[in-house]
Amino acid sequence: MLLKNLRPVSKEHNGKDTIDIRIQDGKISEIGKSLKAEKGEDAHDFEGAYVSPGWMDMHIHLREPGYEHKETIKTGCAAAAFGGFTAVACMPNTQPATHTRDVVEYIIKKGNETPVDVHPIGCVTKDRAGKSIAEMGDMKDGGAVAFSDDGDPVYDSQVMRVALEYSSMLGMPIINHEEDLALSRPGHMNEGRVSTRLGLDGTPSIAEETMIARDILLAEYTGGHIHVAHISTKGAVDLVREGKKKGINVTTEVCAHHFDLTDEEIEKQKFNTNFKMHPPLRTQEDVDAMIEGLVDGTIDVICTDHAPHAIEEKEVEFIYAPNGIIGLETAWSISNMRLFKTKKLDLQQLVEKLCYSPRKILNLEVPALEEGAQANLTFFNTDEEWTFDPKNVRSKSKNSPYLNKKLTGRAVGIFNRGELVINELR
Incomplete structure (x- = not known):
């Protein structure tokens, strides 16, 4: 297979050159300019799209x-x-919970039937x-890569x-859902002016921050690695920043919606439950x-906390709806619009958050964009305008706040496990 007219983005490439990539037996056999297709070789012209080592979402629910x-997987x-x-790395709140080796191996086996590498996260505690x-x-x-409840x-x-x-002896991180339940429940949105105006019980930022402070102190005491899941408050970021300055083994991630949307959307969108998450x-x-x-x-990583829910589960009063939204299909567009187009991060920095850092945290091999490496690639653009129409949703659920929204920048395909996937809009 020959992939033509790609602009590489990696630690070594800044996206300004144009290259062709030849793949044989799932490996990158040649990188060059103006390569000619050989007899019997499929050629695909990407018309100047970017290519980077394949991205990873280290926090999703399958x-x-x-x-x-x-x-489903x-x-x-x-x-x-x-x-x-x-x-992807998938969270263990399944049924049965991913708390034993047989469930871990089942998820890996099912994941092996897809072009996406699936890495299970095991439970910290039984059930x-x-x-x-x-x-x-x-x-x-x-095959578990981390532990979380x-x-x-x-x-x-x-x-x-x-x-x-225990996890430090295994060289693996604990990923904690940072929430002081006594402070947070039964909150249905952020505690603040909007929740007061709407008359909804709120979850204060301190509920997240007190648990993060505890975990950072415990990581310092034990020498373990704490990874703060889906960080969302200014105080929480300050705590992680100070922990890192002290040399404590703490890392963190942020979901795309948490650097894009605010609690005011709940009022603007008239209690649309696709804006309810935790x-x-x-x-x-x-x-x-x-x-x-x-x-x-x-913040080391951009993730999604992709959390599918069936239509009938979300189509209820706001206070009764489950928390969570899908996010895999829109994460790049939001990152592109809020970070690249605003010149907050360049493409190399974004690829660091989407590709390199999650795998480093989980102690996984990082794919390389070089000859001889296994071809593990993401193809994307930054200028294409498109609409996240429900018919373009590949997830089984459609609980997204971005449905029918116009977005800019799209992932146009991947290559992994010897398979090329081209993302056509429907």
């Missing part, structure tokens, strides 16, 4: 096993490919109940201490802090 009415990976991701540590070592041997925090400090000690949409000050954290390196 729902399988147990909640296949929301998403197959449909979730189709959404990932449409969003430009060649790899995600927060009481006793799950079989970490066995899950690692089965996401959907709920590891609430007991002693349990978290033990978890960090952590909730925060204030403009928090959005600005997310962008600042990405720019100065405090």
Whole structure:
């Protein structure tokens, strides 16, 4: 296969050159200019689109096993490919919970049927109940890449201490859903002026920040690696920034919607439940802090927290709707519009957040854009205007705040596991 007229973006390339890439047996066999297709070789002209090592979303929910009415591994990976991701790490709030090696291996086996690498995250505690540590070592041997009880925090400090000690011996991170439940429940949105005006119970920013402060201190004490999931408040970014300055092993991620949307959307959109997620949409000050954290390196990763829900689950009163939105298909467009087009980050910096950093945190091999490497590639543009029409949703669910919105920049395809996927708009 010959892929023509691509502008490479990687640690070594800034997207200003144009190259052709020849692939043989799933490997990059040649990189050059004006390469000619050989006999029997498929040629694909990308007309100046960018190419980078394949992106990874390290925080998604594939729902399988147990909640296949929301998403399956197959449909979730189709959404990932449409969003430009060649790899995902999936959270363990499945049924049964991903707390044993057999469930880890089941997810990997199902993922092997897709062009997207699927890396399961195992539970910290059995059944995600927060009481006793799950079989970490066995899950690692089965292919788990990290541990989390996401959907709920590891609430007991002693349990978290033990978890960090065990995971540090395994060289793996604990990814915690940072929420002080006593402060946060039964919040349905961010606690602030908008929630007061709307008469809704709110979740204050301090509920996130107190748990992050605890986990950073525990990581310092144990020497473990704490990864802060879906960070959303200015105070939280400040805490992680200070932790990093002290040399504590703390990393973090931000969802695309948290550096784009604010809690005012809930009022503007008349309680549209596709704007309900957890952590909730925060204030403009928090959005600005997310962008600042990405720019100065405090925030390591851009993710989605892709959380599919069936239509009937979301089409209820706002206070009864489950938290979560899908995000795999729109993450690049939001990142492009809010970070690249505004000149906050350049393409190399964005690829760092989307490709290199998530794999480094999870101790995975980072794909290379060089001859002899396995071809693991994402193709994308920055100028194409398109509409996220429901018919373009590859996820099994359609709970997105960006439905029918005009977006700029699109992932046009991926190549991984010997398979080329071209993302055609429907």
